[in-house]
Each structure stands twice: as C-alpha cells, then as structure tokens.
Amino acid sequence: MTVSLPSHPHLDFHDNNNDQCQRIQNAYTHNLGWKHLRSLRTSPTTLDYRQTTIRNNKYGLDTLLFVLDGPDQAAAYYPLMCRFGYTVHVIVSGAERGLSGSILKTTLEKTGCDHRVILHDVGNRISATGDEETWSMEMASIVTRLSRVFRPRATFYIQRQHPLSHALKTMAENEKTVAIGLPADDVIHALWISDLPLEALEQWHTPDINLVVITDRRPHSLSRLLQSAERSFFLGDQVNLMIHMEQSSDAVTRMHVGQFPWQHGKKILRHRIRKGGLMPAIIESWYPKHNDDYAVILEDDISVSPLFYVWAKYSILQYRYTSAQTKEEEDLRKMMYGVSLYSPRNLELHPAGRRPFHPDNVLLNHYPPRMPYVSQVPCSWGAVYFPEHWREFHEYLTIRLMDLSQDQLLNVTVPKSRSERWKKSWKKYFIELVYLRAYVMLYPNFQSFESFSTNHLETGTHVKTNVKRLNAISAFLVPLMQRDTILAQLPNHRLPTYSDLPVLDLWGYLRTHDELDETASQWHTRVSTCPRTTGTFDPQDLLCPFPPPEVPVPEPPKKPKKIKTVYAVEPIEYVTMYNNNQQQQQQQQQQQQQHIMDEEYVPQPIDVAIMPSEPDDGSNLWDDHWLDLLGELDYMNELYNRVHSRPNEDLRDILTADAELDLD
Template structure:
C-alpha cells in the first residue's frame, strides 16, 4: 500500500442541501413501499414498437434498455404520495461510515481532479476515499493527487489513500479486492468514471445514503420475472439481478464473497448472484431512478426498461453445494457474435465456425471485421456483407465501413448497437484477447450493456487457429466458460533438467486467454539449480508462487500439500517434474471440465473426481504384476459402439491429472483420519488384493483407498496409438532407482501436437466429434475390469461395513462420516 494519505481538517459539517433531502426522502419512500408491496397508484403500461436497445452513458437513470414494455411514470395524486411516512429502518447510514473506492486508469488519469470533485466538500457520511490504480502508473497518479490537493487550500475533504495493484489484474477485480479490505460499515463502489456521469440528485443519494440491506445504484441488470417496479412521482426502484458501479452496499455483504476475486470477466454479475442466493426473492440489488426535476408530480416521465434473463434451472439434488452455473434457455442452438479486426483473423478461426455450422444448422453466427474498411467515402458508419469460401464451408461476414478508425464514443457504441440488432438473443461474444479500441469498449461496463446476459470470451490471436475443439461445446458450456479456474502445481526436488523440460512444455501450451496461477513446490534438500530455475520462471499467464520446504517431508506431503482448492470452481493440476505436457493439454481439460462439471445436469456426477492427461498403457494394480492394457481393444471385445471413446476408471493418475475441489478436500480429511489411526490401524489394508497396499510412502495408496470406499472414477483419454496429453519420462527418483531404455518405452507416450493447416483437430477424434454423455462412458475398476458406478458404490459401502462395523449414513465428500470418526477422535 502506498503511504500517500491526505487527512481532512476538523470542522463542523454543513447541512445537507435541500435537493439531497428531497432525494433521500423519495428513495426511502420508494424502498419502504417496495418492502410493503404497496403501490400508491397503478400506472398503465404502454406498448411501443420494438427497437434495438441503446445506451446513454450520460443519463444515470437510463440503465439497460432492452424490454419492449416500458414502465412509465405519469401523473400521480400528490395526496396519496404524501400518505407515506419515513420508515425508521431506512434512516441514514451512521456518521463517517462510508468508504469510497475509486479506480484510476491510464485513460482516466487526466480526469483525476474532476473525478474527486464530489469529495472536495464536507461530507457527513464519507470517511475515506481509497484510490486504486495499476502499479505501472502509480507515480503519475501520486503526482496528480499532490497537484490536486495542493490547490485545495483549507477545504475540508475525507481522508484519501492510494493503493496500487498488479498491472495484469482487471480493474473490476482490483476494486473488489480493495473493497474486501474496507473496515467501515459501508462501501461506495465506483468504476473509472467515478460519479461523473450521474445527475446531482443521484450523486447526493450515494454520498448521503439511507441504511438499506441491499446494494443500490442507478445501473444494473433488472429482474423481470414476477416483479414490477415500485413507482412514485419522483422516481422508482426495481429489483435487480446485479448492479454495475457506481453503487453503495454494506461491507458485511462482502465477507462471504471472497471466491469472486478470481472470476472473469464480469465479477459484478457474480457478486449480485451470490448476494441473491441468500435471499428468498433472489434479488441482488436495487436499481433506483431519481428525477432531477422539481418535486412536482406533474408531467414527470422516466423509463426503465428491464432486461429479461431466463431463470437458471435447479441443479440436481445430489450436489449439496453446487457451483453456480449460468443456464441458457436454448439447449441445442445459440446466437454467437465474432468481432475480429482482420480477414486473416477470420481465416484463422474459420475451422471453428465451419464445424459449429456443420454440427447444428440452426446455430446463428454473425461476424464483423472491423479494422479493414477505413478510408471509404461514406457519411456514416455502416457495413458491407462479404463471403469467405473455405474448403469446409462458406462464411458470410460483415465489414465495417468508415472514413477513419472507429472510436467508441457515442457514434461507435450506437453503430454496434445497430449492428447487433438482437442483443437479448446473444449467448456468446468472441473477440481477440489483444486490446484495441473495440475490445477495450466491449470489455468495459458500458460496452457490456450492449449484450446483456451474454458471455464475452477473449482469445489470443496466436490461439485462433487451434479453437476448432470449441465447436464441441454446448451453449450452456460456452456460457460457463469463465467459471472453472485451473491452478498448476509442480512438485520438484533434484531434477533440474526435467523441471526445465516440464516448464518449457507448459509455456508452449495454448491457454485461450484463460488466467492460470503456477505454484512450484521445492523440497528442502533440493538441488541448487532447481531452486534457481524456479526463481527465474517466466509465466505470462498468471502469478507464480515458490514454496520451499525447510524440513524434509517426502513425496507424500509434497504432493498432498502442494494444492488446496479455494472454492468449488478451483481445480488442481498436479505435475511431478518428470512429466511433459502436450500443447493441447489445456484444451482437453477445459473441454472435459465444461462438459462434465458445467454442462447439462445429466452429465454431472459426484463420483467423478478428476481428469487424466495420460493414457493408460499398463495396469499397475493387479497382484499378478504390471500388465499391458489397450482400452480400444478391450472395448471392441466388449462390443462398445465406439471403441475410441474416452472412459472412466477408478485408477487415480499421478502422471499429469487434474483433481476436483470437493474430492481433494475430502482426501485431505481422509488422510488426517487415516494417519491418526483412530478408525483403522495404519497397517490395515482397505482395498483387497491390489499392489498399492505395499506402497507405504505413496499418496496414491491412500487416494486409492478413498476411491474404493466411495466408488469414485476419473476420466481418461483414449486417442489412437496412445497419443496422449502428457507423458512420463521415468526419471530416477523416489520410486525409480534404475532408468533403463526398456522401462522408459513402457511409459513414454507420443504427445498430441498442434494440427497443421487444413487438418482437423485431433482433440475431436471422439464419438460424433464430441465428448460423449456421461451415461454412455465405459467404466473400469481398479484392475481394469468393466463395471458400473452402482457396482463400485455398493462394493465400497460393503467394504466400509466390513472394516469399521459401521452402517450409519455417510455424507457426500465428508471423510469423517465415511470413516465413522467424530471430530473429538481426531488429533
């Protein structure tokens, strides 16, 4: 945190202005009436012709305009309006209890003084203004603040502090993180525009706010199902799904919401969603509108046009703590927008578009090429339609026609609004990751208002030609693109060459714009070269954390303690340093996670604990010893319709795999119970007749026990010729004492490479070019024999009863109930 802090002079506070009092009275009356579900006078709704939504950033009450039945304030009876009395529960917030969060970006740096102007006056309720900015411009911001406050003389103002954030963090995430540190009771959350785009009455309400339980502000996505606005002569309030800054909220609402800190690209939607989950009315905030006219009830007109978003269907009831997932009312087809700078970008992503069109003829795809139609003799922004012929399909696209490069002020946003035409039908907007004028605007809060409810996905230009696998995603999976977050955890000790090889393969992989954090776990007695390599990692995809043990722990704690999930959208990729990954490993993981964790309810099951990168070529667990294994040959013999299908196996993979958060937490608890020997002696065999019972120092021994007792399974790839998403180089280490060429050949697999031009992606060498439904995946037990999920679960329960003499019900993901162990019996 910067030490730049400005303190206000002590002086008595001035009385609030008359207009502030009027606005506060109106707002509190509106909220009181909303709570009482009593409207003073009904106002007839009027239909008007359908027109595309528009955005007017200069009008604080023109929030989202997308519903075609506007709610209008007309003439009301003043006497009935005056019948409402001040609700004591809506008194003002306490004196000096509001902290304001104001982000300053490079684009708003020159406007710093204007953004701070509302806080230059004595304020009864605002105690501090926290200015946050990227660390790259902190010196410029500090100079601007010093210059600004040097000109104030003896003016009274709240305390002002400056806090920089790391430059790769989105400003909305940085704003929420700063809000989490606030100790005052209330927070005024702003974006880079501060309060500059609000009318004076709305500004006064936010600076002198009433004490209400929900966040409130002038902009948000409105709820429309089964609700109606509460309407008064001076304004209205409407229940919202979520709000966009600026808005005011109680800091107590942020305490349980730390998990939104890593969500992209719209944490405001997450914030509102998580607030609404704790409310029976599913409201995440209130959109308010205050007229800037006089107190007269005559001839006031103001419109809020609510945005209609379909409700999410309930998740299956086997999940006690489901991850919130965006639902789409369209389950087969969808409406996709591709905004690309050049025709070359369109050419690169054409395989994805063609595959999407061939999979579903009803899918709607619109493409705009926006950076190759300049210097054209035109008097207005417009577009021309062209066709692009490929060896797979013909693609219709539009080219922006303009005299000069498009800037996204009023004209640019109006053009996009006109081109989009049907914003409420849009499911996905895809742009490049690289920032230009359009991408910056589309990513902003104002730009997102043009496609409310849609998911914005940004793909780096380098990755466009490898996006064909995304055609296998359903609309619902596309819309949940930003939910999962994968953390990479490397375990290393004294194999610096192997560590370097692994890091190079990770750096060469395609991540499609997703952020990933990297953690390197280094053993106490590691090689100095390994520690040096870890300390010099270049990782442009997220943050890097180095964990160096000071006491030797061994491989079991090194792996088990290398990662722990922060929430149920957090996934751990565990890699020992003798692993190498495919450039497409992340695409395989993303495709599988979206299908089996965020897709339709029928494709989600609590039994699945992870996804393997490695193809099984041998069975390690039969008591007879290691056996060659070919799943394609096995499935052909069994008569599986598609022998090349991925499959489920009870064997946990340690040669490159991702583990799900609920199961990894349960494993931590299981290991604590197991090592404490309170339920079973440590030497007792849990799983009958498997070689892992003799792996005394292996974490996999204990994970296999948990898998057996629960009936858990992992997803495995099954590509031709054992082409894999990871391979094991079998380096000498804790479990490998001699590294012969013969042994290496047993475990070394060919890695899937990036496809060549005009070749299809090998990731889609799947039944019908897509990951199969969960119900049709073949299932194998620990020794490679076909089975079913029901059989695995019954087998585990029977073994639990035999070992523990315990028949009490077991809770999902609860190792203590599984082991019939009370908290008191644990160390």
C-alpha cells in the same frame, strides 16, 4: 423540427401481412435513408426491437456474436462460426480496416456458410479520424448497442494487445455478458466450442485451472516441464503457476524457478524448510479455494503436450458445466474426480504384479475405436483433480494418518489390491477413497497411447541407475500429442455424454457405475460401522472404527477361609487378610467394565481435532508406489526383450496374451 422518413418505392401495403413484414425488413436493411438514420443513432430504437423480434421468430432465441476487425481475425474465426447450429451475428469493422461486410458475405456464400450468419458492417458509423484508442471506444459503443438488441449468449473476439480487446472485455463486464477472447492461433484448437451447450459456454470463465508443480533437485527435468507448459495453448485464460520446492532443492533449481518467465498468469513459489517427502509434497501442494478451483498436478519428471490445457478445459466444461439430461446422470457426474492427461500402458494394482494394458483389448468389442473411458485408478503422472473430491481426500487422509500413528483403530482396506503393500504412498489412500465411494477419473484413449503428459522415469530417489531407466522407459513413455487431432479421433468428433462413457474398475475390467457402487456399498460394512452416505463429499462415514474385541471380565476372587495350622512345638494361627483399598479398586473396575458392556455401542467417527499430535521428525518417507515400480523394472526389461526378439509378432498380441494369463 419535422423529419420526413424515407420511403421505399416498392412498399405495397395491400399485400398480405407476411409479404409486408418481408418488405419492411428489406426496406429497413437496404434503403439508404434508413441506413443514414441508423448511422446517427447511439441507442436501440423501437424499430430495432421490432427487427429483433422478427429475427428471433425466424431463427430462434439462441444467438452468438462475433466481433471481427480485419481479414486476419475473420480467417481465424471462420472455421468456428460456421460450425454452430443457431444464429450467429457477425460485426465487421468495415473496408477502412481491411474487411467489408460484402466481401465476407460473398466468402460465406461460396462456402455454404451463410444460412445462419447475419452480417453487420459498421465501418460507416465510425469516424475515420482519431487514434486506435478513440476508434476502439467508438467500436465498443456500437457493439454494446447492438448486443442489447441481439441479446447474444456469448460474444467472441480476438484477444490481443490492442485497445479494442480491453474495451470489449470492459463492455462485457458492465453488461454482465460472457465475452470470450481467444488468441488468433488458439481458435483452431477450440472448435469443440460449437459442440458445447450454451449453458456450458456461458460458464467459460468459471473454471479456475491452476498448474501445480512439485520439484526437488532435478533442475534439468524441471526446465523441460516448464518449457513444455509455456509452449501450450491456454485459450486466452489466466492460468497461475505454483511451484513447490522440497527442502533439499538445490541452488540451481531455486535460481531457475525464480528467473523463469511465466506469461499466462501469476507465478507463485513455495520452499519447504523441513524435509517432507513425496506424500506431503503432493497433498499439501494445493487446497481448493472454492468448487470451481481445479489443479493440474505435475511432478518434475513429467512433460506435457501443447494441447494439455485444451483437453482439460474441454473435459471440464463438458462434464462439469453441461446440464445433465436426467437426475441419475447428474448423480453419476459427481463420481468423476478428475481428468487424466496420461494414457497408461500398465495396470499396477493386480496382486500378482504390474501387467501390460491396452484399452482396445477391453473396449473394442463394446465401444467404437478411440472412445475415452473412466477408470477408478488415480493418475499421478499428469492429471486434473476436482475440488470437492480433493477436499474430501484431504480430510480422509488427515484422519487415516493420525489414526495410524496413534490408536490404529481403523481397518480400511481394498481387497485384492496391490496398493495394500504401499504404506507411505498417497495413492494407496486415494485408492481406498475411490473404491469406497465408486469414484472414477476420465482417461484419454487416442491412437498409439498418444497423451497429453508423459513420464520420463528420471533417475533419482527411486530409480537409482540410468541403465535400468533406459531399459524400462519404453513401458512408461508415451507419445505426446503435438498435432491437434482431438476431434478427429473422438467418436462422432466430440466428447460423448457422460452416460455413454465406458467404466473400468481398479483392475481394468469393464463394469458399470451401479456395479461399482454396489461393490463399494458391500465393502463399506467391512471397514466402518457408520451407515454409508454418498454425494456429500464428507468422509466421516468411512471413519467409524469397530469396537475392540471384548475382553472377558474376570470373576472376583472368593474370600478364602481361615486356615488353622497346628504345630507340635507351639500352636500358631495364620490368617490371610486383604487390603480394603485394593478390594474397592477391583470393585470399581468391575463396575466400569460392566457399565461399558451394558451401554449400547454407538459408532462415532474419529475426530482428528481431539487426537494428540506427534512431532514431525523431518524424516523423508519413501513412496511405496515408486518402490514397487523400481522392483518391477526387471519384468519391464523382459517385456522389452520379448518385443525386440519377436519382430514379426504384434505388440498387441503379446499384451493380450499377458492379459489373458492374468485373467486365469
């Protein structure tokens, strides 16, 4: 059978090559005969690949693909697909589904968004008859064929309960490409996707972020937290919820977590049978399965912003999955151990006590407004923790606590830190680790301390009276971000590169990574005898105790002379004799001590596997960090009264004055 190919009446082969290429492309695109042939094909042809080569030479190799079914999906994705700086292919389902390519093209031209968008209307290639499932399979088949030609780095579609969403997801798995399905309402909160490098975008599904909730017997607080999390935007990701209940959790709490519906992933419940206290509850609540496993750790008196997951996902993709420009930046990124959801109003580690804190007082003269920063201080009021650092902390804390209950050979301290008073707080030991490793955590810095989590300072184990809570809550409660202004407030409307982030130490002073590392290196020699190692996430070099003080070896007693005693009545001779066994034992002890002194001391880290275990008595260990907070409520009440007694004075002036007093 002979098929005569349609010709284009205006095709002139006597023109120059560039003109010929342009005319061939126009003929391929607009000629009705070619359109008919393309509609009959189900796999790419040589001419398809030729057109791909022409487009790649013109626009570059990096492309993205959007699949739009109807005007609602086009309206949802329009703000995002117009932000990219490279070629975007858009496949529309045609006029039969409510959106033709010509209408979308006209819209793009009117808004100046057509210079990098290439439209493909496939409505005439799909049979109008049949159910939604049949139509979806045909649509997915066409998308598969075209994606093999375009080779997009990522394919976007609207995630919904529809066969097309499932078909596109299956297509991506079979073709081993990245398909990103966003709910229509979530797209507007993911515009920062266009700022990510393509290698980070290709890792969209790699991070596995879990919600870890610790609760005891505050069902009302727990309900507030869970409801705030349920209303959040999860960008179409599957997010597991793990709830850990203390042994003393009441029946209302257990019933509530059992009946609470969680639509965004799996719900996993754990209940202790022996009282553990806050430290085991936090530390044992999560252990990373792999290096792409993350946890948002939340206590039950926390509530979260609907945008908390957006902030966490954006930060993780930006600083964990974006290629570093230099080897130095790559090494520095390993120092980040988490992302805080909370913007602190206070500094808690000054020896004199808690001090008010405003990041503008530190950063404003050196960095643009609203610049996020990294700080060494770990956040316990809503934060994402990274797997390598949390695994290292697990091992470090295990050995530290075992040593404290046994030989107490380790002498790990942080100089001039108030955390040294906290003997039973998990943050004390995390602060030790971050100080000796020069680790840092990312903190938000939005207007008026706007945050993605806040603490309600609930009455309970540490805050005994509601009066103290109400008087001091203004010093800890921060506003939650309800309206998405993340990009609007960030400098240059995007997260800065890691090397541009300000660095603060444990006491809120501006430092550099090199200064933190130098301080850690110098202090390491004071707490451990092993040489310092970095970048391995292995705490063994921190756990080499110094030898105990040398005990002087007593000189062996001299053998006494025989003493002859003469008595007037009757001569009696007394002789002092020594037991031979006792002499041998003394000689053996002397030889052992001499052998220890002569042997060259080789420092060895403590091995927790060979240390004896103490039985758990089930006692409830109080968290000294919270006890410190309880003891300072009077100071916070005083600050509250000062603010309301001086209405004409700005709060920032009062905070600045307190900071200057602390510096003195």
